[in-house]
Amino acid sequence: MKSRRNFIASAAALAGAATLTPPRLYAAKPKIKWRMQTYAGPALAEHVVKPAIESFNRIAGDEMQIELYFADQLVPTGELFRALKKGTLDAVQSDDDSMASPTDVTVFGGYFPFGSRYSLDVPVLFNQYGLGKIWEEEYAKVGVKHLSAGAWDPCHFATKKPINSLKDLKGLRVFTFPTAGRFLAQFGVVPVSLPWEDVEVAVQTGELDGIAWSGITEDYTVGWANVTDYFLTNNISGAWIGSFFANMDRYNELPDKLKELLKLTMDSSHYYRQWWYWGGEAKLRVDGTKMKLTSIPDEEWDQVEAAAHVFWDKIAKESKTKAKVVEIFKKYNADMAKAGRPYRYS
Structure with a gap:
């Protein structure tokens, strides 16, 4: 396993890993600083989360900055929930299943077999059919803030x-x-x-x-x-169900303005993935x-x-x-x- 990881690290360096950088921080000493880890490796994070976090940091300025870490960079993906609960991480982007959440909704995160056919099914299920409220309640029981769910690609x-x-x-x-x-x-x-x-x-x-x-x-x-x-x-x-989560205490400490900015940032991330995946799946089937x-x-x-x-x-x-x-x-x-x-x- 160690030799495999060394091989991958070397390959990444040769391929120009310098281009896969964390989001830029727009303030040296912000009043609030969060650490967020995503389930995604560097190349994927460039699309599924980095643009949104860069936008947040640009707008929030010295009020707040979010440091983004890639898959397994600070903690293994299977330990994301525990790290979030302890406060080792302030926020997480993952599916419930992969990060081993101790909730009754964990089994539905990621790919719930045939639960959806298209990516638009996921936001409708959460915003119009009640899944969002259930997720919020289930995570509140275990002391974590469920921020927002969205769709990724099909399986x-x-x-x-x-x-x-x-x-x-x-x-x-x-x-x-x-x-x-x-x-x-x-x-x-x-x-x-x-x-x-x-x-x-x-x-x-x-x-x-x-x-x-x-x-x-x-x-x-x-x-x-x-x-x-x-x-x-x-x-x-038809679509992976993923979410943004936050440490409950750290989220509650945010002023309302930053909570609203965080919501807009997540909505922007969800929208980006809607067209990036939808168009990409078709184009690569045709031209790949x-x-x-x-x-x-x-x-x-x-x-x-x-x-x-x-x-x-x-x-x-x-x-x-x-x-x-x-x-x-x-x-x-x-x-x-x-x-x-x-x-x-x-």
Whole structure:
């Protein structure tokens, strides 16, 4: 593992890692300084969080500055919640699942199988169907402020060998999220847990057969398209659910003006990702040259979607809060199906 990390560090230096810098600080001695860590590595953070934090720092000036750290830079991703709770970090950008939140909504963060079909589903679920209020209440119980949730990219397989049917998933060693891995295991997928920065080399050395962590935009952005040969067009979720979180005490200390600026900054980040991912996914499928597209026939993939609804019912039995969230997902998806085109095509 150490040699892998050294290899990656050396490769990053040779590639010009100096261009992947943290957001600029616009005040040497601000009145308030926060430390935020993202789930994303440097190349991905350049899109999913850095522009927004730079904007915040530029506007806040000597009132407040946010120092941004990349994946595992201060603490491992799986320890983000504990670091936030203790005050080691003031803020975090992650999904609930990856940072091991001790809440009843954790299982729905990241990729909840077939919970969404498009990225716009996520903000509607949180802002119009009640998920936002549930998240805020659940995190308040454990002393953390849930600031805002948004959508990222869909979840696809990027692999060394082609996937053309469900049987091709059997035995596939895949880096993925905890809940996604739990769901995919029934189809023979072998979920593998690794530090994010070790994934690329693990594919190269054969320790991994593939990745089910993102869409094609991230595959190209972070370098995974360089080490995988095929991209499966079927996905198990239309959008990753991620959030911004803050240490409750540190958030409560902020003046209202900075709270409002923080909200606007997060909204800006969510908007950037909406078009960056949506356009990127289509463009790279059409013009990308690094991975060959494959598909599992609809009649086979319908089995996976049917299994997801069985999975939902199992999750719902685990607690009242989980049952409430599952009912919201069911109602929302039923409403979208009734609404028809362009909300749902089948």
